[in-house]
Amino acid sequence: METYHVLNFHDIFSENCFCLSKRLGIDIINDFSPKEGHTYIVFGAHEKAADLLFMQQKLKNFKFIIINSEPPMGQFMKNKYYISLMRTNMVWDYNELSSNYLKELNINVYSRYNFEFVYQPNEAERDIDIFFCGSKTPRREAIHGMLKKTFPDKKIIFHFDWNLTNQAELTRELQRSKYVLNIPFYNHSVLETHRIHKALSCGCKVVSLYSGDKSTDDFYRNYVYLTHDLIDFFNEPEENDKADYPHLINALSHHTKHNLWIIQQLIDLDKE
Secondary structure, X not given: OOOEEEEEOOHHHHHHHHHHHHHHOOXXXXXXXXXXXXXXXXXXXXXXXXXXXXXXXXXXXXEEEEEOOOOOOOHHHHOHHHHHHHHOOEEEEOOHXXXXXXXXXXXXXXXXXXXXXXXXOOOOOOOEEEEEEEOOOHHHHHHHHHHHHHOOOOOEEEEEOOOOXXXXXHHHHHOOEEEEEEOOOOOOOOOOHHHHHHHHHOOOEEEEEOOOOHHHHHHXXXXXXXXXXXXXXXXXXXXXXXXXXXXXXXXXXXXXXXXXXXXXXXXXXXXX
């Protein structure tokens, strides 16, 4: 697979990039200079959409496989360059609702990509009771305030505005955390599985508000505590054990096999 590469434009996908590279047996490119006849599987393409589109228009004989990580209501779904980039290339998406939304934009979704992380739980004592990391929104700020007020004896840490994009730093914080919260950026949107998978890979318990996707919620209730009210949950925490991260990745492995099958089909077409 010498002509296939993995490419990343955002630090938060660095572990995902590494894991996919190992799964597919494809190398990671750090200094990107497109070559004719090569195919690049791209993480974080929304960050460089205009540049990537221009490169492809200038040098036509190379391809991208875009891994879309952006939700239907996200700001990048209004970016004409990102939309054009996905329309002219193969796309792998992370959620059925998101895939259906992309299809309405005349974007062809060929496969599902599930965010995989290195499994590195920590058996040491965890001193952070409740942890959250993500962009600041009024809803998230309000929940933070209510949790601090309701549970003054708990150690509650919220990191807003992506000040933990470095994956090693984030891992260290998660390995100290008992519960990690998933508070959606958008109400009734798709489940934010990137955050969930990262937390589970560090051995945390995850408590999530329900998303707008019942089928995905139903699947993840085997791994995550789902609630309509985080304050209510921590007043009477659910004690039922959830399946661990390796079990989750195994349950999703058919998507990875499909990714590999697609790559093999593309290689066979190149040979014809």
